Amino acid sequence: MLTPRLVSDAVAMALNEDAPWGDLSAELTIAAEANFEADLVAREPGVFAGGDLVKAAFAQVDTRIDVTDLVADGAAFAQGEVLARITGPARGILTAERVALNFAQRMSGIATLTARYVQAVAHTRVTIADTRKTTPGLRALEKHAVRAGGGNNHRFGLSDAVMVKDNHLAALGATEGSKLTEALVDLRRRAGHTVSVIVEVDRLSQVEPVLDAGVTGVLLDNFGLDDLRTAVELIGDRAVSEASGGVSLDTVAAIAETGVEVISVGKLTHGAAALDLGLDARQP
Secondary structure, eight states, X not given: OOOHHXXXXXXXHHXXXXXXXXXXXXXXXXXXXXXXXXXXEESSOEEOOOHHHHHHHHHHHOTTOEEESOOOTTOEEOTTOXXXXXXXXXXXXXXXXXXXXXXXXXXXXXXXXXXXXXXXXXXXXXXEEOOSOOOTTOHHHHHHHHHHTXXXXXXXXXXXXXXXXXXXXXXXXXXXXXXXXXXXXXXXXXXXXXXXXXXXXXXXXXXXXXXXXXXXXXXXXXXXXXXXXXXXXXXXXXXXXXXXXXXOTTTHHHHHTTTOSEEEOTXXXXXXXXXXXXXXXXXX
16 A cells, blocks of 8 residues: 555655755754764554655655664564664754654554554454544555554545445435335446445344345444344344444454454544654664
8 A cells, every 4th residue: 555656755745844945953053974873762662654654754855864674564562672773964864853753653653553453352253444534645654554553444435435324325315124225226236246335324224124235244333232243143144244433442342242244443543642752862
């Protein structure tokens, strides 16, 4: 998902935002010929993501900067661990520092939170997936971070698959019974056999009419645990069962234990806190 062009464009945008006319502090305090050595250090434990962005940030400012011993995306680390070593012209390192850290902190925060959700349901068959609740313009980066944390990606955008949500059904005037089934059958016919069709339901009475339409997946939104278990039994192997809504680290294990196949969690991206990472001058 993180193509070289996407990484390059994201870093260029961030650098232009941070230093549109240069770095006044570095240029006025540091000699042009000065060199610097620093370590990317973890202030807290977590799971790393964003290595390509870190390398690109320093390279775009000054190609003479070397980033070595960079840990892999998806690697777990302890507090105090060195995640990368940076050497080269001091001005360039200090100019790129905040952009590199911003990307690594944000993406590692998402990867770390995702890993916690994945671990919480490791005793079940469930897949933890993200949603489209991402920072505008940074979706590919944030979804990459979810993968680094061991999660899966839901659809990338509206063009990937048909997902019929409650407001679609309300607009259609087809929320129950045979009318719901007929509307979905017509939709499937017009979409074609290669397009996945997922339908969100918010009550048990909608499950059978949706299944009768032969959909790909049923998204069970804000169901209680008892209703989730009942819905999973109804769905069986006729479609993919997915739960969403009200999912937290406190509730995700119980939701997974109902037998649902996928749990989509918006908090993986919109609720993740940036991880505390820092760039420290290397001690001689």
